[in-house]
Amino acid sequence: MKVTTFQYVNYLWDDxxxxxxxxxxxxxxxxxxxILGADLRITNYGGGNTSCKTIEKDPLTGEELEVMWVKGSGGDIGTxxxxxxxxxxxxRLRxxxxxxxxxxxxDEMVALFNHCIYDLDSKAPSIDTPLHGLLPFKHxxxxxxxxxxxxxxxxxxxxITKEIWGDTMGWIPWQRPGFDLALxxxxxxxxxxxxxxxxxGNHGLFTWGDTSYDCYINSLEVIEAASNNFAKL
Ligand SMILES: [Zn+2]
Structure with missing residues (x-):
């Protein structure tokens, strides 16, 4: 059954x-x-990024391979x-x-991300690119x-993370985004x-799913749980 009732975030998925x-x-x-970016409680303007991975044909070899599509440098997920x-x-990224x-x-890694480009119409990859690329999830x-x-x-x-999500949530202390954080x-x-x-730590959240919808619901549920935690105080 689809969960569509949230108190602290807008559920905007339209079947x-x-x-x-x-x-x-x-x-x-x-x-x-x-629809995530349309609710500023979910992410601040210009903050965060999203991705998916698909199987595409390599134009050079005709072989099928995995391509990651990720928000490029600048802009906002809402638009x-x-x-x-x-x-x-x-x-190549891995x-x-x-x-x-x-x-x-x-800093030299950002230049190398450009060597991993599959789609020639790509926006410039951002410093957050490997954070998505080293995780295996589709969305x-x-x-x-x-x-x-x-x-x-x-x-x-x-x-607090342990208290809210138990063993279902990881924690990484603050560090500047980059290849090391991806590792x-x-x-x-x-x-x-x-x-x-x-x-x-001191930064934000990573959530994922096998499908775009699963990923969306996972993100909303996690944010809702965090909001609920403060509502109890
Ligand atoms: Zn961030």
Whole structure:
């Protein structure tokens, strides 16, 4: 059964609209992004980014491979369109682990993201690109929800995260976005298989799903739970 009752976030998924997009995962990801961004409690203007991964044909070899579509640099998810996203080879992005030299060299990684571009009409990839690319999920939201930031910025944020979500949520202390944070996200998931999301200390939230709808509901449920926690106080 679909959960459609939320008190602290707007549930805006329109089945008819989604059905009109068929099985086009990029369109479904853009649709989700737009309705997430329409509620400023879910993310601040210009804050956060969203992605999906699809199987595409490599124009060079004709082989099928995984491509990640992610909000590019700048803009806002509330008005995100096809023009605002970057399409990158997932394998190439993950292969950057082999050349990553450490946190002192984060800046050179951004230039290397351009070498991973699959779609020649791509927007420039942002510094958050590897955060989505090193996670395996088909649809991913990275958001800055007010209620989540209240948890993430609390002195005992990690303990509060445990209290609200138990073992279903990961926690990573604050660090600047970049390749190293992407490696931490990957490790957090390896160490805690089956989690529904990861809270980034002093920053925001990562949530995901197998479909755009599952991802949307997961994000809303997690934000709703954080809001409920404060409503109890
Ligand atoms: Zn962020």
């Amino acid at each position: 008819a609209k989604a059905a009109s997009l068929g099985d086009n995962q990029i369109e479904l990801f853009l649709y989700r992004s737009n 995100l369109t096809r023009k605002g996203i970057a399409g990158l080879y997932v394998d 292969d950057l682990k082999k050349v990553y030299r450490g946190v002192e060299h984060e 991913i939201d990275h958001l800055h929800p007010d209620a989540l930031i209240a948890v993430a910025a609390a002195k005992d944020g990690e303990a 931490k996200l990957e490790k957090c998931l390896q160490d805690n298989p089956g989690i529904r999301g990861i809270v980034l």
